[in-house]
Each structure stands twice: as C-alpha cells, then as structure tokens.
Amino acid sequence: MAAPRVPHSRPSRHRDRICAIPRPALATVAPSGRAGRAGPEGHTGHTGHTGHRRTHTDRSNPVPETTAFTESPERQALRASVADFAAGFGEDYWLACARDGRKTDELWAAAGRQGYLGVAVPEEYGGGGGGIGDLAAVAEELQTAGCPLLLIVVSPAICGSIIGRFRTPAQKQRWLPGFADGTRKMGFAITEPDAGSNSHNIRTTAERDDATGDWILRGDKVFISGVDEVQDVMVVARTTHNRPGKLRPALFVIPTDAPGLHYSPIDLGILAPEKQFAVQLDDVRLPADALVGDADAGIEQLFAGLNPERIMAAATATGMARLALRKAVAYTSTREVWGAPIATHQAISHPLAQSHVETELARLMTQRAAALCDAGDFAGAGEAANMAKFAAAEAACTAVDRAVQAHGGNGLAEEYGLVHLIGNSRMIRIVPVSREMLLNFVAQTGLGLPRSY
Template identity: 50%
Template sequence: MPDLKLSHSPLIPETEERRALRESVAALAGKYGRAYFQEAAARGGFPDELYRDLGHAGFLGVNMPEEWGGGGGGLADLAVVIEECAAQGCPMQMIVISSITASIIARHGSEVLKERWLEGICSGEKKVVFAITEPDAGTNTHNISTTATRSSDGGWTLKGQKYWTSGVDEADAVMVVARDAEPGPDGKRTLSLFLIPTDAPGFSYTVIDSALRAPERQFVTFYDDVPVAADSIVGDQGRGLQQVFAGLNPERVAAAAIASGIALYALQRGALYANQRTVWSQPIGAHQGLSHPLAKAYIDVQQARLMNFRAAELYDTGQDAACAEAANIAKLAAADACLLSLDQAMQTHGGNGLSNEYGLSDLWFTARMLKTAPVSREMVLNYVAQHSLGLPKSY
C-alpha cells in the first residue's frame, strides 16, 4: 500500500534526530505490517519477531537511562516509537504496558531491581506487566483487597486477585499493587508495589473472553499465598500509590500515542481507498459526504497529537503538574479521535470496511477500549474539572 506519510506530519515539532527515529521505526514496523499483526492476534500468539527487532534496534528502551541499556532519550521518543508502530498497523500494547512498569522501576526501584529487569525490558528479552485493577475496586485503588503479609524471612506473602491484567501469558514478571494485611500504628493499611515472577508458586491466571482482537490477551490473575522475596518490593513499603503515580503520566502519553497511531493508520487506509475507489466515473473521495468527515477526523487527531507531544515534553523537563493536565487531555482527545477516524475509514470502505482483509474492522474494539483504559473518559473529565477548573471533587 502506498505510504501517504500521514504519520510524518510537519505539524509536530521534531528535531532531526527524532525525525530519523520516526522514520526508522516506521520502516521496521512497516516491514511486518498489518497482515502480520492480524495473523498473530488470530492465532492467539504474540508478534515475537517484531518485538524482538524493536528491542534489538534500541527502540523499546529509547527513554530509559543508558546505564541500564536504554537510549537515554525521553518520553517523547517513546511516544514516537509507539505511535509509529500503530501507524503501520501494529499497535503494540506491550510497549504501553512497559512504559509504566519500566518508568516505576527506573524512578523507584532498588539497584538490584534495576539490574535485574531494566536491561531486559529495554532489549525486549523481558516483559513486566502491571496488575492493579480488581473486580470490586475498579478505579478506586484505595479499595483494593489483594494483601501483602510480612513473612518471617523478611519477605511477604501475597493473597488476592486482579482483573484485566494484559499480556501476562507473555510476561516474565508482574508488578502488583497490594495492601498491607495489618493496619499500621495510625490504623491505616497502606499500599506497596511488588515484582512477582510469573513462575512463582501460587501465581496463576485465566484468560478473559473479551472482544479485543489483539496479541496481548486479558487475564484474571490469582495470588494464592505467593511468596515475595525481600528484595522484590519496588521502592518503599507503604508508598505504593505515590510510586504508581510515577508511571501514570507516561502511561497516558503512551495510550494517547497508540490511539493517535491507530487513527493515522485508519485515515491512511481511508484516504487511499477514497482515492482509488471509483463510482460514476470519479473517485468517491471527490464527494464531500466522504471527504469532509475524513478531513475532520484528521484535524482531531492532529490536535490530539500536538497536546500529547506537549505532555511528553513537559514530562521530560520535569514539569509534572503541567504534564498531568496535558497527558489527561491528550489521552481523552486521542481516544475520541481514534474511534472517529476508524469509524469514518470503515464507512468510507462501505461493506469492505467490515472485512478483515482491509485491516480496519478488527481494530474497532481496541480503539473503543482506549476510551476506557488505562483511565476512563469520565475520570479524565473529573481530573480536569477539579484540577484545571477548580471545581469541587466529585468522588
């Protein structure tokens, strides 16, 4: 398929080095393409070859410190990697997942944990997924019931379950948010973060039968008295929630990047089809009934991209408060633009839009998921209402 270069828009201010990164990622992911990614999802497998090549090229750890095998770049560089993979028809959720776990380890992990995990995450040889959501807690992290009990050997024992843990069947470890089994002196039970190898005794999982057509499947994970070594706690005991925040802004930027990439891919396919498909002696793209909705979707995704790369820039320069606002806005805007772009691209294809051969319809539930995960549209609006507009907290 001819490349319309929609993902290389000059609207995004980029250095020559970052443009080269974008072109390199596009070339690598484009070598595999949509059909390869669809086949991996259809067989219930993982796109190992693509992920391996991204790691070997240094793209997976582009934002991690060089001392741990990373590229020494920033979040904006990682956003380029995620967006370009998706724009080539390969929306890699595992990179988004790694953006939160690697960020937390890099910022709060001990030297032991950094040495144990970061280099492998950067190379693609290791994958660490994230487990926080529970059936009865949802967004209310304070209400989680998975508990960590201190062991006589200085470690912990975890008991509970998590919901919608992505890609655990491909992972080497899970980063788990758990609550103290016993309250502290102040009567409160604080949260902590733990890294659990997926082959740990007492750890198991079962797949969720979901509508998502993606290589990264969703799971319920179970922790039946899972032993956790003393050196496998991430950061300080009782500060798990604060440490999770280190990964939330990168996660939102990463989610917005994958949404924008899917939107660019869909618009590219829609524009190409509208140029090539001829009815009554002229391309269907000549009709404003098709061209205007595609143009509006393009405008929306470019606006979302501008906000997202601004959020990444704020993160990379240490402006966390401003980044939080921009990242939340970008995530909401990109998710909306993604769904609109995909829907219009499918509409442009007519009946063909529902055929997997054209590479659009099986992306719909992934696009729809991004309105809910990793943070829902409603919680973003709550954040903006409270922090940007100064309105009373509603929850």
C-alpha cells in the first residue's frame, strides 16, 4: 500500500518563518474517519484512504508565531490514524517481543503497508511526500501507544533523508521505495570505541583503489542499532588523505553480508526488541557507487541525517513522557487511600501537572525543529533539533520518575508497565547524543560562548 499522500504547497515568500509548516500530512483514514486497526497478524479493517486529494495550503496570511504550531487538520488526522493503528499492537505486544527475543516484524510490516513508514519519502518513490514533522508524529504516537519502532529513527529518517538529498535518481530508486513500504531497512554507523562523542576523531578509513575505482573500508563502530535486521548500513568514514582532527566525512552504504563486515551484540540492561552491535570493517571492498554524494563533501550530507535523527529522538521521548503520564493519571485517579483518589492531593497532582507542562513544551520545540528542517533552514534546524532533543529527553526521564513515585511500590511491579521505562528513559538522555553535548552546541551556537571541545 502506498504511503499516505501529502498535499503540496506553493513556494512561500515566508519560508524563513518558523510558522510556515510545509506539506502537512494526510492520514490514511478509513471511510468512518478513523484508520482501520491492524493487529499483530497484520490484518486491518482499512478499506481505503482519502489522501489522494491534492490541495494547496494558503500562505497569503502567515500565522502569527505565537500560534505557529497548532497542527494542521491533516497532521492531527495522521496522529489519530497512527494512534488507532498502534492500539492494535500496544505495549503487551512490544513487551512480549522484547522479553522473548523476537523482533517487531509484524508491527513494522503493518506500518509499512499502511504507509506510515513512508510519509516523508517523496511521492515519486512511493511515499507520502511529507516531511520529517510527519514522520516524527508517527514515531511519537507509536511510542505513546507503548510500541515504538527504533529503526524508524534510523532507516527512513536518517538514511532516507540523506539518500533523498544526495543520491542519484537511480540510487534513490534502489532504496527509497523500500523505505516507503518497509521492505528495506538500513542501519547507520558513526560512533567509534575511541572517538565517542568526538566525531571529528573518527578513524574508520576509506581508501580508493585507483586500479579498480573501488573503495576499501577499515575500522570499528559501536552501539549500532539493529544490524541483525537491516540489509545495509550507512557508514561514516574518512578518506585516507583526511587525517583525524577535523571532520571531513565520507558516507558509504555497505550491505550487511559484504565480505569483511562482522558484527557482534552488545549486552545492555535495557529491555527492547532491537539490539545494539559492535561492527568491524576488515578490508571491506565496495564499488564506486557505494559512496553517497562526494567524498569530500560529507559534512553537509552527515548533518542532513543528524538533524532528523534528533527530531525523531525528541518525538520518541515525548511519546514516552505521554505514556508514563497516562499510566500515572489512570492509577492516581482510581487509587484510594484516605477515602478519595490520591490524585486529589497536590503532592501527587502537582508533579504530574509539571511533567505535562514540560512534555508539551518539548513537543512544541520538536515541531519547531521539524518545521525549520522541512522548510530547508538546516542551520536553524540544527539548534532547534538539539534543543528539542534535550527538552524531550529531560521531560521523559522526569515524567517516568514521577509516574513511578506516584505509584509507590506498585511502580516497580511489572504489571503496572513502568519498570522497563526507567531504563529506556534514562538511556534517551544519552543517545543518540548526550545532554552534555547538546548543551555544548547550544552554548556555542545559541549564546555565542567559546567552544568547549
């Protein structure tokens, strides 16, 4: 099934204004106005969608910035459609997969058939033609339903954004349709054992074989998501004439079955169906067309993927905060100790209310970052995306902690569904970029303070 289509909008004289949210998403909506619910078997009651109608968004009267992020009716319909779809799987399905060592293949395939994975893929490649804001809404609603898809951050967001901007039409045709319908997954490998957060110091090298035109890659990567369930990995390397110290990356797409590519799992105390891996590249020989874009222009290509990565991470964290608060509200509204629900006590209600405020502020910043990214303001999107990821990760961590506290001892009982969120919310303050590195970036770019690294 094709992805939900997104109506095109006219070029705007106000593209530099944050309020111009381009190409709002149309959801895949059943005739009743709600999307059909798909269960773990992949069946759905969906019989069609109304997303084929093309309309233009009126930009003649720009929305004041104070109301810039009231989501369009189309985006709201997309959210409602995804929420209804995700309820057919839910947290029980996701937890069962994680505990049994299974992948969420049924959920991924069903999301692909419904078009949700491809909302940001151009229409000519089978996608919805929307933007990262639409894909972020999908990720947020899946997480809010308790069944997140980690690789939605990697495959259609990071890799899809880079390939969509920098590959040739033939190369786009090779990968983007599979991203749109979920039949193809791609990993992303940048982190290294020694370089850590210092991407300028990556040591994975790409050497050109002048005789054949091939590239030969050597190096090590760590904390690479889902290598065991993707067909390819986009690897960040440096050409041999570029020494460590200043980041001039080159990006390559490597099949996971390529000779010389080896990977091994990293055991984490985190409950999730997707695993993390160490990857070794031992003289991996690649054809010339494995290179993404230009060998010496990789920095622009890299950040074309990293901004969407942060936006998607922020959306996922926002969904996690919403999930924790939903559980806390349900529990405290019915739990009675002194003849009334414990939510009537301000010691219970105020922390939850504060987390709700923090979550909505994080969502607002995430929408701003997505709007800037979709409008082509990549410099502005960089700072906003980092702010969004920081705010959302902090909101998620705090919301989960407050939800556990509101449950008392029950917060640590498996049946209340909060225990696994403790580790996952803590992790999201570290990945894909730590809060400290985010603050370094904001201090430098937002406040003009001296570089700290």
